[in-house]
Amino acid sequence: MPGPGEYRPDPTEGTTRIDDLPKPKVVCQSRNYRRRPCPRCGHSSYRDRLARRTLHDLGDPLTGRPRDIVLIYSQHHCTGCRKYFNADMTDLADPGSHYTRRVIDAAVRLVIEDGLPYRPASWALWREHRVFVPFATIQNWVEAGGKKATRRIDPDSLDWALSDFSGYIAADELYDGPFCVLSIVDNRTLKRLIYQVLDHDPTRKDIEAFFGRFHAALKARGLTLKGITTDGSTLYPEPIATVFGEVPHQLCTFHILKEVTKAVLGAVAQLRKGLAATAPQLARGRPASKAARCAARRKKRIEQKVGDLFEHRSLFVRHHLTASERKTLMRITRGQPHLRVLRGLMEEVYRLFDRRCRTATALVRLAQLRARLRRFGQLRETLKKLFSPGLEKALVFLDEKLLGSTSNAVERGNRRYRKMQKTVYRVRTRRAIEARLALDLLRERQAQGRAETTNTLHKARAA
Numbered sequence: 305m306p307g308p309g310e311y312r313p314d315p316t317e318g319t320t321r322i323d324d325l326p327k328p329k330v331v332c333q334s335r336n337y338r339r340r341p342c343p344r345c346g347h348s349s350y351r352d353r354l355a356r357r358t359l360h361d362l363g364d365p366l367t368g369r370p371r372d373i374v375l376i377y378s379q380h381h382c383t384g385c386r387k388y389f390n391a392d393m394t395d396l397a398d399p400g401s402h403y404t405r406r407v408i409d410a411a412v413r414l415v416i417e418d419g420l421p422y423r424p425a426s427w428a429l430w431r432e433h434r435v436f437v438p439f440a441t442i443q444n445w446v447e448a449g450g451k452k453a454t455r456r457i458d459p460d461s462l463d464w465a466l467s468d469f470s471g472y473i474a475a476d477e478l479y480d481g482p483f484c485v486l487s488i489v490d491n492r493t494l495k496r497l498i499y500q501v502l503d504h505d506p507t508r509k510d511i512e513a514f515f516g517r518f519h520a521a522l523k524a525r526g527l528t529l530k531g532i533t534t535d536g537s538t539l540y541p542e543p544i545a546t547v548f549g550e551v552p553h554q555l556c557t558f559h560i561l562k563e564v565t566k567a568v569l570g571a572v573a574q575l576r577k578g579l580a581a582t583a584p585q586l587a588r589g590r591p592a593s594k595a596a597r598c599a600a601r602r603k604k605r606i607e608q609k610v611g612d613l614f615e616h617r618s619l620f621v622r623h624h625l626t627a628s629e630r631k632t633l634m635r636i637t638r639g640q641p642h643l644r645v646l647r648g649l650m651e652e653v654y655r656l657f658d659r660r661c662r663t664a665t666a667l668v669r670l671a672q673l674r675a676r677l678r679r680f681g682q683l684r685e686t687l688k689k690l691f692s693p694g695l696e697k698a699l700v701f702l703d704e705k706l707l708g709s710t711s712n713a714v715e716r717g718n719r720r721y722r723k724m725q726k727t728v729y730r731v732r733t734r735r736a737i738e739a740r741l742a743l744d745l746l747r748e749r750q751a752q753g754r755a756e757t758t759n760t761l762h763k764a765r766a767a
């Protein structure tokens with residue numbers, strides 16, 4: 305029985321004959337005038353003849369039929385300039401376009417706002433609006449929109465972005481082939497503040513110039529920077545000190561934890577391999593002697609153990625364990641003190657980042673952890689990340705309660721970029737990247753308006 309939420313195909317799906325497609329509803333419109341002022345000299349010019357063009361418009365979702373506009377328009381002749389011109393119809397469609405402005409707007413929104421790749425956007429337009437636009441045409445529109453956005457962005461975007469500047473920023477770089485995108489995002493309001501596209505891997509000089517540009521923008525508005533979060537890259541500390549001076553610099557805790565987690569999982573894998581190697585080699589066939597049967601049992605036991613360690617490997621690095629997970633962990637690490645130590649170390653690492661303690665306490669804990677680690681020969685090598693000098697910098701946020709502990713704010717934008725990068729580029733040029741980023745910035749800027757409208761709609765429905 306059909307009910308809400310059922311997934312049903314579009315009625316036109318599977319059509320193979322052109323004649324079976326829904327027939328467009330043809331609407332006549334007119335831009336026919338006796339005289340019009342010449343766009344060049346303003347001379348009131350007589351109609352010379354009539355012409356017509358067909359425009360594809362958004363269709364009717366109720367009847368499921370496309371809608372074509374047949375537009376009759378007058379062509380005029382200016383006797384002063386001796387030129388012909390058409391009656392103005394740019395409110396409806398751009399010159400030379402086969403589609404109305406409404407269609408172009410809808411298509412560009414599907415790609416920019418909803419993040420649809422071009423081909424799915426082409427289908428969505430047909431499905432929801434019964435207008436077919438080849439995906440390459442949508443691509444042309446979006447790329448043209450990118451150029452317009454780049455021009456629109458620069459002068460006024462910083463004013464908007466810095467209007468409620470929190471003082472805390474996250475900075476990151478993103479690589480795309482030979483290009484690199486540097487961006488700064490407000491770590492509390494999550495607004496992208498500025499970005500720059502480089503055609504080479506960034507050097508400290510590039511970062512310094514980029515930060516310098518941002519610093520100048522802050523100064524011009526009388527704002528100050530209170531804290532900055534970056535990943536563990538060595539590109540940042542020097543330029544930060546040069547440009548911003550003494551400002552709290554936090555390394556993203558996600559990045560640190562990711563490294564430690566990777567190291568712990570690596571160590572578990574190594575121990576697993578070592579364990580698997582201790583399993584006895586068996587002769588082919590059914591074990592005959594008593595010793596062979598014993599060896600077969602032992603091999604099975606070890607394989608079971610290795611399998612368990614693999615299946616439950618995430619328990620070694622998970623932050624919070626439930627009682628039953630803890631029990632599983634104890635079971636699979638029986639007779640393997642190394643593994644239990646590993647889990648203990650991981651817990652201590654998590655405790656370092658506990659928001660309830662101060663930086664000083666965490667630093668003492670870190671020193672204790674390192675001292676403990678020094679006593680374990682092999683583990684020390686695998687967990688050498690814990691000795692890296694950057695780790696102290698990841699604990700700064702404990703004292704600066706407003707400082708973002710992660711650079712997730714900037715990573716979010718980068719993830720969105722990566723997603724669209726997978727589907728959209730015909731040519732990856734610096735200009736194309738800049739255009740896409742400009743569009744993304746506009747999308748972000750309009751997000752508040754979209755949320756407000758959704759809210760209002762909610763209220764209207766409840767009223």
Ligand SMILES: [Zn+2]
Nearest residue numbers: 342345382385
């Ligand atoms: Zn004229």
